[in-house]
Amino acid sequence: MEAVLESSPSPLAVLVAAAKRGDRDAFRALVEPDLPAALGTARIVTRSEADASDAVQEALLSAWRGLDGLRDPEAFRAWFRRHVVRAALKAAQRRGRVVELDLAAAAPDGELDRALDARTLARAFDRLEARDRLLLTLHHFWDLPIAETAAHLGIPEGTVKSRVHYAMDRLRAAFAAEERR
Amino acid sequence: MSDDFEDLLKRWLRDRAGNDRSAIQALAGSVAVLPPRRAGRRTPLAVAASILVMIGLIALVAPRIGQVGSDAEQSPRPEPSAAASPGGPDAFAGDPRLSRCFGTPEEMEFAFEMAHARDYRRYIPRMGISPELDTYAAAFAVVYRDGWAGPAITGTVGAQPRTPMPGRRFVCILVTGADPNLYSDVDITGLTVAVTPSETQAPNLIPMWAVNLAGQLGCDGPVARIGGEYPESFGGPDTLNNSPLDALAVFLGPSNPFASLPTAGYTQLHAEPHWASFGHLVDGQPKAIVLLTDTTEHGPGWQVMGLRACDASEFDPTVPLTFPVMIWTDQSGNRVSTETIRSMPGPGHCGWDSATWLRVEDTLYFRDPQGVMAEWTTTPFALNAQLPRSAIDSGYRSGGASLWIDPGRDAYVVSADRVERWPRSSDPQIGCM
Secondary structure (H helix, E strand, O other): OHHHHHHOOOHHHHHHHHHHOOOHHHHHHHHHHHHHHHHHHHHHHHOOHHHHHHHHHHHHHHHHHOHHHOOOHHHHHHHHHHHHHHHHHHHHHHHOOOOOOOHHHHOOOOOHHHHHHHHHHHHHHHOOOHHHHHHHHHHHOOOOOHHHHHHHHOOOHHHHHHHHHHHHHHHHHHHHHHHHO | OHHHHHHHHHHHHHHHHOOOHHHHHHHHHHHHHOOOOOOOOOOHHHHHHHHHHHHOOOEOOOOOOOOOOOOHHHOOOOOOOOOOOOOOHHHHOOOHHHHHOOOOHHHEEEEEEEOOHHHHHHHOOOOOOOHHHOOOOOEEEEEEOOOOOOOOOOOOOOOOOOOOOOOOEEEEEEEOOOOEEEEEEEOOOOOOOOOOOOOOOOOOOOOHHHOOHHHHOOOOOOEOOOOEOOOOOOOOOOOOEOOHHHHHHHHOOOOOOOOOOEOOOEEEEEEEOOEEEEEEEEOOEEEEEEEEEOOOOOOOOEEEEEEEEEOHHHOOOOOOEOOOOEOOEOOOOOEOOOOOEEEEEOOHHHOOOOOEEEEEOOEEEEEOOOOOOHHHOOOOOEOOOOOOOOOEEEEEEEOOEEEEEOOOOOEEEEOOOOEEEEOEOOOOOOOOO
16 A cells, blocks of 8 residues: 555646646646735735736746746645745836835724724835845745745745844834834 | 734735735636647747837837737637727827827727726726836827737847737827837727726826836936936935925035036926926936935925936036036037046045046046145146157047047146146045045
């Protein structure tokens, strides 16, 4: 039984192999579970509904085209996230600081204090550089461990730690500044 | 405090990320129309890039997945909405916007106005995402006839007019105050002018004309390295003021840190709530553009937040500069770029203002009657010197004087009544902190 298990490809490997052959349905099955997080991440980083959707489309296209470069099928999820990260960062940098205000989102449940905090935080977050926004999103939205964040960004783990630390410092400072306005 | 803040951040990130099921489903659906992996056709982006190169200033954005990537059988022949399709170009006969787009009226099927460019997908629901149209500025759109192969392209090796996909159209969208955007392979299914424009202007949305100031300049030579674009690299000095004009005046005043800006002669290029830009025009061409906004984090009031300019040699020569840089000419009297040659007073805060600094390419010379730069020279300044036989006429002129260079040694400024020796600096990078 054990031998059979070892020799049978995993469902993920089957899907990746099919996708590599050009099976779009297999590719969809691979990416669909991650689309909410991908779109959410892109939305946070780009600060724009339109750019977020655009970035995920770019990620889908680049992942689809780059499937042959994926050696380990089990690493598909992290690999696809890297495409999302790259596309979101690219979209954010292309867009600069064009901000679509989403005031409705500032009051999700009617709690005034929380709404005000959210609005202040939104402004503070938008003052960060795209790389800081991405880093904090990976760390606090995806809850990725340092090692995986480092792999996504292609930087050493120690650098991730220090950058998260400084990004949080900058966010706190921006938050405090926004509170004083 | 730290945990509370991180919790707040995590909650807010989840809120902002949202969970838009329809958008997620649309993205999942877009997988079905990804281009074949093994067909080896050019990517939409590659196509876009090549056309972008070919047509130069035209901003061309590739249609996204679902337009270019789909095969003909997957895309029913697109048709505009019968209920509220726009009229033809005849309604705009003589309108200069028609000629700013490409092609002839005969090649256009529809023409219409949009209250806000950012509503483009309300008019053309299946058009690809085009962030460059995300502005509240008004726009004018042209949909070309089926089969029109795009603008004639000349001068590029191998360039051919792009053949549109069957049933797809070229669309030109001209945002007020900007260059036309030409889009290929646009699915015009559902095209309509029965559109409710988006509502009030968001105060912090950057107008299209406020980005890429450098692209709006009409420089003869390269764009100067001073200043920067909003918001990437420029925050002007403290110019907070009650109006854009007042802030501009302060910016161009004595505290201006930029060496080469005209002190006057600015025309308002754009203005809308919270944003304004002014240009120094020469023969109708903007040679310097200053962007101001009152939406900065520095507090209430207007402030300069963007500046791009041509070289000072291109400014109106009758207008004084914010810093007295002397523009030299060539033998024909043409003003020469300050990147090539310029002279100016030495920095006063180091006590060097009695000297004149002359920079020719990467070499620095001093007119130094009081010897304040002696530490950096090996020969003294001379008011009446002998022009050495090895000196060469550089061809540069200033007033009635000509500049001669003794290679590897000093410069000589030759006028009708004397020859001045301007010693060469031993340190070409000298500066005053």
